[in-house]
Amino acid sequence: xxxxxxxxxxxxxxxxxxxxxxxxxxxxxxxxxxxxxxxxxxxxxxxxxxxxxxxxxxxxxxxxxxxxxxxxxxxxxxxxxxxxxxxxxxxxxxxxxxxxxxxxxxxxxxxxxxxxxxxxxxxxxxxxxxxxxxxxxxxxxxxxxxxxxxxxxxxxxxxxxxxxxxxxxxxxxxxxxxxxxxxxxxxxxxxxxxxxxxxxxxxxxxxxxxxxxxxxxxxxxxxxxxxxxxxxxxxxxxxxxxxxxxxxxxxxxxxxxxxxxxxxxxxxxxxxxxxxxxxxxxxxxxxxxxxxxxxxxxxxxxxxxxxxxxxxxxxxxxxxxxxxxxxxxxxxxxxxxxxxxxxxxxxxxxxxxxxxxxxxxxxxxxxxxxxxxxxxxxxxxxxxxxxxxxxxxxxxxx
Amino acid sequence: xxxxxxxxxxxxxxxxxxxxxxxxxxxxxxxxxxxxxxxxxxxxxxxxxxxxxxxxxx
Ligand SMILES: Cc1cc2nc3c(=O)[nH]c(=O)nc-3n(C[C@H](O)[C@H](O)[C@H](O)COP(=O)(O)OP(=O)(O)OC[C@H]3O[C@@H](n4cnc5c(N)ncnc54)[C@H](O)[C@@H]3O)c2cc1C
Ligand code: SF4
Ligand code: SF4
Numbered sequence: 001x002x003x004x005x006x007x008x009x010x011x012x013x014x015x016x017x018x019x020x021x022x023x024x025x026x027x028x029x030x031x032x033x034x035x036x037x038x039x040x041x042x043x044x045x046x047x048x049x050x051x052x053x054x055x056x057x058x059x060x061x062x063x064x065x066x067x068x069x070x071x072x073x074x075x076x077x078x079x080x081x082x083x084x085x086x087x088x089x090x091x092x093x094x095x096x097x098x099x100x101x102x103x104x105x106x107x108x109x110x111x112x113x114x115x116x117x118x119x120x121x122x123x124x125x126x127x128x129x130x131x132x133x134x135x136x137x138x139x140x141x142x143x144x145x146x147x148x149x150x151x152x153x154x155x156x157x158x159x160x161x162x163x164x165x166x167x168x169x170x171x172x173x174x175x176x177x178x179x180x181x182x183x184x185x186x187x188x189x190x191x192x193x194x195x196x197x198x199x200x201x202x203x204x205x206x207x208x209x210x211x212x213x214x215x216x217x218x219x220x221x222x223x224x225x226x227x228x229x230x231x232x233x234x235x236x237x238x239x240x241x242x243x244x245x246x247x248x249x250x251x252x253x254x255x256x257x258x259x260x261x262x263x264x265x266x267x268x269x270x271x272x273x274x275x276x277x278x279x280x281x282x283x284x285x286x287x288x289x290x291x292x293x294x295x296x297x298x299x300x301x302x303x304x305x306x307x308x309x310x311x312x313x314x315x316x317x318x319x320x321x322x323x324x325x326x327x328x329x330x331x332x333x334x335x336x337x338x339x340x341x342x343x344x345x346x347x348x349x350x351x352x353x354x355x356x357x358x359x360x361x362x363x364x365x366x367x368x369x370x371x372x373x374x375x376x377x378x379x380x381x382x383x384x385x386x387x388x389x390x391x392x393x394x395x396x397x398x
Numbered sequence: 399x400x401x402x403x404x405x406x407x408x409x410x411x412x413x414x415x416x417x418x419x420x421x422x423x424x425x426x427x428x429x430x431x432x433x434x435x436x437x438x439x440x441x442x443x444x445x446x447x448x449x450x451x452x453x454x455x456x
Contacts, residue, residue: 260412
């Protein structure tokens with residue numbers, strides 16, 4: 001690690017890795033710091049990603065693809081299951097990654113492209129001069145070093161402390177944190193090519209429970225519930241244990257992880273003087289699905305591109321970096337976040353009886369495109385009265 | 399005072415994201431509670447594992 005770089009990236013997740021890789025590919029010098037001693041571990045993810053989304057960044061590699069998905073099921077609160085299938089029979093719709101290897105591969109690529117990587121190195125405070133972020137103090141295996149940079153990209157995940165230290169409030173509202181737990185379970189009976197989502201207030205209040213296959217008889221079995229619904233005796237772990245005991249009494253957990261996923265609106269502004277915020281740190285997770293791998297990679301790459309342009313022009317002020325903020329908000333990703341935020345807000349207010357009604361109205365859907373948007377469109381076409389309930393939101397869907 | 403049950407904590411960072419004071423910091427697998435903690439209990443509520451407890455001061 002040197003004392004000065006064009007770009008300093010904080011965090012070695014998908015957002016940070018893409019930021020560091022893109023920065024060096026664009027001709028800048030870059031260093032990525034990750035506070036944990038290993039990239040990608042422990043995993044904090046159910047590892048699902050859509051086919052198109054992944055292909056935008058990498059060709060699938062068997063080393064980090066655990067399973068290929070061809071369909072999905074949604075289980076209503078009353079236990080009724082609706083099957084989603086791809087329009088083209090046998091078509092791949094998504095993947096379950098092995099993020100220990102996937103994240104590592106992304107950071108490898110950044111390193112090979114020329115970025116410096118420092119692990120077990122934590123940004124412990126920003127260097128700020130006249131309100132301008134100029135770098136960070138890095139605590140690395142017992143030594144402390146000031147690293148300066150023209151632009152700092154904060155990709156420090158759900159914790160998002162760095163931006164907070166720079167004066168930006170990144171606090172996630174209690175009702176909008178998905179308090180999550182997951183087991184990787186072995187020796188269970190599953191459909192190895194279909195994800196399953198369970199909805200309902202008994203199963204996962206204001207969230208959902210998932211089974212994401214990792215192999216023929218193995219899966220990520222996890223749950224996220226609203227922080228508002230969490231408390232002593234009714235935490236995410238209590239709900240998950242109850243489900244697992246009932247559904248997979250003989251399953252064997254081989255990994256146990258916890259996590260938090262923000263399902264709030266993105267930060268009001270994701271740049272500051274000398275600072276760009278990317279990935280979960282910017283709260284750009286899809287509020288409906290809780291998916292943030294793609295959004296992290298997308299914003300990480302964009303952050304580095306904008307940093308390159310601004311450094312080239314000699315202006316890294318908030319004003320100049322603002323292009324980053326406006327670009328992602330106007331992108332397909334930004335629009336999906338906004339739309340899915342409203343859909344989420346609608347869905348969490350529905351009683352189980354309404355969810356049952358919606359899911360019963362369709363037992364099988366054949367989607368042309370395997371996206372939440374096409375699913376919602378299909379459901380609305382079968383339940384036109386939903387259109388009225390969704391009000392203004394309906395316009396953005398049709 | 400906020401107590402961290404380290405045998406339960408899965409060092410996931412969920413609590414860090416909701417603390418209005420920014421009083422929690424994860425140093426790899428070690429959750430630190432800083433002096434500005436107000437014992438509001440928000441973090442203890444959302445922890446998926448139940449590793450946090452606001453204990454009465456003696
Ligand atoms: C239980 C669960 C299930 C999920 N399931 C899915 C899913 O199926 N599909 C999907 O797309 N998304 C899923 N997500 C969301 C997804 O994991 C995140 O959106 C994604 O990892 C975001 O990438 P990131 O790079 O922004 O942050 P992260 O991957 O969290 O990386 C941030 C990194 O920054 C490091 N860091 C933090 N602070 C500092 C510091 N001060 N100094 C140095 N390093 C620091 C952290 O150690 C971490 O490694 C899930 C999340 C959880 C918790
Ligand atoms: S939310 Fe709970 S398990 Fe996660 S880091 Fe905080 S105390 Fe530990
Ligand atoms: S008790 Fe309140 S102030 Fe203290 S760490 Fe938890 S959320 Fe922050």
